[in-house]
Amino acid sequence: MQKSLEKRIFAHKILCIMxxxxxxxxxxxxxxxxxxxxxxxxxxxxxxxxYISQLFAEENYKxxxxxxxxxxxxxxxxxxDSKDVDSIILNLSAQMRTAKFVPGETCIIxxxxxxxxxxxxxxxxxxxxxxxxxxxxxSLLGVQGYxxxxxxxxxxxxxxxxxxxxxxxxxxxQIVEMYPLDFEEFLWANNMNEEIIDVLKHxxxxxxxxxSGIHVAMKTLLYRYVAVGGMPAAVNALIETGNMGKVNDVWxxxxxxxxxxxxxxxxxxxxxxxxxxxxxxxxQLAKENKxxxxxxxxxxGRGVYYKDSLQWLEDxxxxxxxxxxxxxxxxxxxxxxxxxxxxxxxDIGMLxxxxxxxxxxxxxxGNLGGFKGAIFENLMADTLIKKGQSLYYxxxxxxxxxxxxxxxxxxxxxxxxxxxxAQAKSFSTIRKHPEKYGIKHFIKFGDYNVxxxxxxxxxxxxxxxxxxxxxxxxxxxxxxxDELTRMAREFLDQK
Numbered sequence: 001m002q003k004s005l006e007k008r009i010f011a012h013k014i015l016c017i018m019x020x021x022x023x024x025x026x027x028x029x030x031x032x033x034x035x036x037x038x039x040x041x042x043x044x045x046x047x048x049x050x051y052i053s054q055l056f057a058e059e060n061y062k063x064x065x066x067x068x069x070x071x072x073x074x075x076x077x078x079x080x081d082s083k084d085v086d087s088i089i090l091n092l093s094a095q096m097r098t099a100k101f102v103p104g105e106t107c108i109i110x111x112x113x114x115x116x117x118x119x120x121x122x123x124x125x126x127x128x129x130x131x132x133x134x135x136x137x138x139s140l141l142g143v144q145g146y147x148x149x150x151x152x153x154x155x156x157x158x159x160x161x162x163x164x165x166x167x168x169x170x171x172x173x174q175i176v177e178m179y180p181l182d183f184e185e186f187l188w189a190n191n192m193n194e195e196i197i198d199v200l201k202h203x204x205x206x207x208x209x210x211x212s213g214i215h216v217a218m219k220t221l222l223y224r225y226v227a228v229g230g231m232p233a234a235v236n237a238l239i240e241t242g243n244m245g246k247v248n249d250v251w252x253x254x255x256x257x258x259x260x261x262x263x264x265x266x267x268x269x270x271x272x273x274x275x276x277x278x279x280x281x282x283x284q285l286a287k288e289n290k291x292x293x294x295x296x297x298x299x300x301g302r303g304v305y306y307k308d309s310l311q312w313l314e315d316x317x318x319x320x321x322x323x324x325x326x327x328x329x330x331x332x333x334x335x336x337x338x339x340x341x342x343x344x345x346x347d348i349g350m351l352x353x354x355x356x357x358x359x360x361x362x363x364x365x366g367n368l369g370g371f372k373g374a375i376f377e378n379l380m381a382d383t384l385i386k387k388g389q390s391l392y393y394x395x396x397x398x399x400x401x402x403x404x405x406x407x408x409x410x411x412x413x414x415x416x417x418x419x420x421x422a423q424a425k426s427f428s429t430i431r432k433h434p435e436k437y438g439i440k441h442f443i444k445f446g447d448y449n450v451x452x453x454x455x456x457x458x459x460x461x462x463x464x465x466x467x468x469x470x471x472x473x474x475x476x477x478x479x480x481x482d483e484l485t486r487m488a489r490e491f492l493d494q495k
């Protein structure tokens with residue numbers, strides 16, 4: 001009965017939320033690899049980890065064993081003090097009478113694995129054993145000390161005495177990051193076919209304007225994405241109902257869950273500060289100088305009190321820092337200033353939700369007011385984050401500032417983001433002195449069609465997702481050691 005109910009619930013989810021996700025290709029490549037490691041999918045809560053894992057397993061394995069450590073707390077007992085796969089399978093079989101553990105045919109999904117550190121440790125045993133494929137999913141996996149309080153309560157002794165019993169199995173797992181839907185996935189959800197996306201790619205490659213009808217439609221879809229964001233439940237609410245009120249309800253629920261996590265899982269000393277740091281993000285971005293300032297979190301605030309709290313938010317994939325670089329050059333990471341940064345939400349929909357319910361209507365009507373700069377900057381951050389990029393910007397004490405710096409086609413390229421069609425003074429200044437700043441190319445996103453003005457490529461904002469930011473492929477030629485040996489012998493023979 002329980003198994004039949006779970007199958008019906010899963011089938012209902014498949015029908016309601018058939019969202020095409022890019023991570024599906026990552027999962028396929030993982031399974032095709034010989035001797036692949038157990039897979040760990042990390043990401044912010046409610047970004048679709050459970051759904052995509054179940055869908056993939058159901059489509060690719062004869063048997064699927066699904067365990068949720070939050071909803072099925074007793075399942076944790078199967079992993080306590082178990083140091084081999086046989087013991088774990090025996091314990092699970094005793095609890096899950098209908099589960100089928102067939103070597104080579106069963107995929108075991110360990111959902112919410114952050115709530116069972118022993119299960120994370122067991123991935124090493126499963127890899128060494130090799131009989132079953134494991135897909136683990138978890139939120140807050142990057143948060144320092146997650147799950148320690150429950151373990152301390154269960155064992156009734158200091159956690160220091162159990163070092164190593166719940167260690168991360170370094171070298172025995174493959175970790176992939178999953179994000180909320182990016183704009184391209186949002187287009188897929190809105191039945192956008194590949195031919196239209198191919199037209200956009202062609203226009204970018206050839207630097208020719210997008211046909212007017214497509215251009216207008218894409219701008220409309222972009223504004224909808226900004227208003228809704230990429231969380232699957234919010235996108236699904238839009239697709240199923242077209243009702244922004246339903247989208248608002250979804251985001252209200254998500255924000256409550258994130259804030260609940262901040263209280264439930266953080267250290268006691270950080271709890272009051274984590275919410276304060278999170279709630280301060282919109283007003284930090286509203287400033288002319290968007291550098292994150294501790295004094296703006298709370299009156300008299302200092303970094304010594306809040307830095308751990310902000311790190312918690314970043315480790316939980318809720319926010320992302322954008323670091324200042326005082327040099328416009330590569331490597332971006334090497335030139336970053338650790339204590340000077342801006343903060344963006346990891347999904348544009350989160351920032352919009354934090355700004356209040358009427359903000360979505362304002363966005364859809366084009367009435368963004370004084371906050372439009374912050375929204376479109378965060379949209380660019382959203383794009384870069386979901387491409388797996390770290391965030392950087394350029395700012396000098398003189399007031400010179402570039403919104404973002406990216407590595408593009410092997411160069412450091414400044415990116416300016418505008419809601420409309422203006423150009424910042426800093427951008428113009430740096431363009432006039434390429435020899436001083438070492439910049440050869442510039443990109444500006446805004447309310448434009450595709451165009452070029454010398455070193456400046458102007459693009460419509462909806463084309464952000466088309467930027468190819470994958471590392472340049474470097475293929476090294478083989479060194480002919482036989483020829484080197486011949487040369488060495490020839491040299492020695494002459495002596």
